[in-house]
Amino acid sequence: MSKLPDASRKLSGEFELIARLSAGIRLSRRTILGPGDDCAIVSRPRGQTLFTIDSMVENVHFDLRWGSAQALGARALTVNLSDIAAMGGRPTACVVNLAVREGIATRTLERIYAGLRDAAREASTDIVGGNITRARELSITIAMLGEVGRAAMRRDTARPGDEIFVTGTLGDAALGWRILARKLKPRGNAKKDRAARKYLVGRFLRPQARLYPGQRLAALRPAPAAIDVSDGFMQDLGHILERSGVGAEIDASRIPVSPAYRALMGDNLVHALTGGEDYELIFCARPGLRESELSRRLRVGVRRIGTIVRGRRVNLIGDSAPNIAGWDQLRSRG
Numbered sequence: 095m096s097k098l099p100d101a102s103r104k105l106s107g108e109f110e111l112i113a114r115l116s117a118g119i120r121l122s123r124r125t126i127l128g129p130g131d132d133c134a135i136v137s138r139p140r141g142q143t144l145f146t147i148d149s150m151v152e153n154v155h156f157d158l159r160w161g162s163a164q165a166l167g168a169r170a171l172t173v174n175l176s177d178i179a180a181m182g183g184r185p186t187a188c189v190v191n192l193a194v195r196e197g198i199a200t201r202t203l204e205r206i207y208a209g210l211r212d213a214a215r216e217a218s219t220d221i222v223g224g225n226i227t228r229a230r231e232l233s234i235t236i237a238m239l240g241e242v243g244r245a246a247m248r249r250d251t252a253r254p255g256d257e258i259f260v261t262g263t264l265g266d267a268a269l270g271w272r273i274l275a276r277k278l279k280p281r282g283n284a285k286k287d288r289a290a291r292k293y294l295v296g297r298f299l300r301p302q303a304r305l306y307p308g309q310r311l312a313a314l315r316p317a318p319a320a321i322d323v324s325d326g327f328m329q330d331l332g333h334i335l336e337r338s339g340v341g342a343e344i345d346a347s348r349i350p351v352s353p354a355y356r357a358l359m360g361d362n363l364v365h366a367l368t369g370g371e372d373y374e375l376i377f378c379a380r381p382g383l384r385e386s387e388l389s390r391r392l393r394v395g396v397r398r399i400g401t402i403v404r405g406r407r408v409n410l411i412g413d414s415a416p417n418i419a420g421w422d423q424l425r426s427r428g
């Protein structure tokens with residue numbers, strides 16, 4: 095065995111590690127064979143199969159000093175769950191790749207995995223396989239399977255006349271990130287400010303995927319066009335408009351923001367319109383749905399914020415429509 099190249103010997107340690115990280119995973123009956131073989135075996139899903147992948151990379155999407163490794167693991171899973179939610183699906187199984195750099199303690203990896211396990215259990219999703227590789231940066235990549243009934247929600251089905259809705263509030267995660275990155279200066283009332291900051295940081299570090307609302311929406315006929323807010327409201331709405339070949343009129347005064355957002359930003363909506371990682375849903379439905387009825391059925395606040403129109407433009411109306419010129423710089427985090 096001494097003739098084996100160094101890399102191969104290192105790998106055996108990684109096999110042990112992945113076995114240890116996978117040890118606490120509980121699997122549903124859908125999974126026929128979980129971690130430990132060349133492939134997992136999962137039962138054939140019902141309806142149509144959804145399949146998605148996402149990565150979170152150190153110094154791009156997270157900084158280990160910002161929060162617990164456990165929250166980071168949960169957030170990595172949420173990013174994928176949110177894509178399943180945006181299609182109206184139920185997540186069923188996922189595989190995880192951890193790329194690990196020098197200097198990362200095994201304890202940190204165990205905590206990341208603990209967060210992944212908890213979030214997966216909460217979403218009734220099986221972690222059916224894992225892999226560990228050496229790399230220059232720490233990153234977590236997850237590929238996820240889901241199932242959806244007859245009609246998934248897509249980006250390419252918005253039609254002129256559709257009403258545009260959004261769940262929850264926008265811009266919280268962007269402000270949370272700015273607080274952690276020390277890009278937002280404290281204002282006036284220190285005590286009130288502290289509570290608002292705590293809330294916003296929590297929205298960034300521990301986002302929730304809108305799985306239940308997505309599933310309820312997908313049951314509407316016709317199923318709405320939908321997307322999750324990962325890159326920012328304007329950009330993500332833009333994906334629906336582009337894929338559907340339509341434009342939109344957005345009433346800026348109806349953009350939903352949290353009391354914490356308002357405490358820090360007042361009427362400035364720039365982060366609500368352009369900030370990413372809220373993992374709320376934007377959906378476009380045939381007219382006639384009422385906000386209050388939707389909120390009740392989806393079990394989350396729903397706000398009607400505009401209308402799909404002919405053409406390709408986004409027209410932002412309302413008193414609080416911000417200056418559009420600064421958006422591109424604000425959008426990039428570099």
Ligand SMILES: [Mg+2]
Binds near residue numbers: 176180324
């Ligand atoms: Mg998405």
